Ligand code: ADP
């Protein structure tokens with residue numbers, strides 16, 4: 001018997017892709033908030049029910065979509081963000097794969113309402129299991145609202161593997177924190193089962209950190225800054241005496257994107273030298289800018305890893321910047337006193 005090769009139908013291909021991009025409710029939150037930010041929103045609302053298992057809604061005041069785009073956005077590899085391979089090395093947006101909405105619509109019930117700036121009529125679409133069941137005009141003031149219900153309704157194995165509400169909520173909070181820290185200039189709200197968890201006004205970085213993690217953070221923070229040809233660094237690290245036994249708030253961003261990097265984490269810790277006790281971790285909020293052609297963000301669909309061309313030099317610059325900042329902080333109290 002000869003084998004027959006077939007192209008998979010779109011709904012199955014989307015469901016397979018969804019397994020990569022959407023692991024849990026927090027993945028939906030990440031993708032949808034990133035889209036809202038990419039749409040130049042100045043305010044983004046996140047509402048979840050039952051840790052996102054029942055529903056996740058994101059409302060933005062961004063540029064919205066035309067009726068045609070609203071339909072297109074659920075197609076796989078449909079993106080308005082890149083056109084050519086070269087664009088991959090000059091990304092100004094969070095998204096670029098055009099996979100998120102197609103994936104989400106393959107494994108959940110999705111309701112989209114959107115209106116373009118200066119238009120009178122918007123578009124409403126309902127889609128589930130990759131099939132559009134309703135498309136009609138709607139009225140709304142501005143921006144886009146997407147609600148995602150019954151996640152994994154047609155992938156029972158995935159649904160059964162979801163953790164407790166507590167654990168899933170923690171993952172969502174973490175995604176929310178990352179994007180809220182990337183964009184302190186954007187106002188964000190976050191509610192869970194109708195209870196407001198955060199109501200963050202547009203702010204500078206220090207205020208955003210304090211609004212997210214509590215007022216006691218205000219006097220824990222030491223600013224860092226360094227500008228070189230390879231990398232510009234800014235942000236805050238905590239004073240050594242506030243390092244913790246548990247992993248605390250460790251945030252790296254590069255070119256407006258959160259990333260994880262154990263090598264650079266080591267650079268930070270070693271910059272503290274023997275100022276912190278063994279097995280203690282400092283919290284940090286470190287923002288890097290590197291020339292976009294020296295950075296590859298196209299490593300994994302969920303994109304928390306990046307590749308730097310100049311990793312080793314960045315390590316040294318980071319480490320010495322931390323040392324310098326802590327040195328200044330150590331003498332700063334007496335300087336303050338003299339003033
Ligand atoms: P990507 O973000 O990688 O382009 P997505 O599947 O997340 O892929 O989104 C597909 C497209 O839908 C985006 O490129 C954008 O044009 C449009 N889109 C999605 N969300 C929004 C939104 N909140 N506001 C305006 N346009 C959006």
Ligand code: MG
Nearest residue numbers: 031035095100
């Ligand atoms: Mg996207």
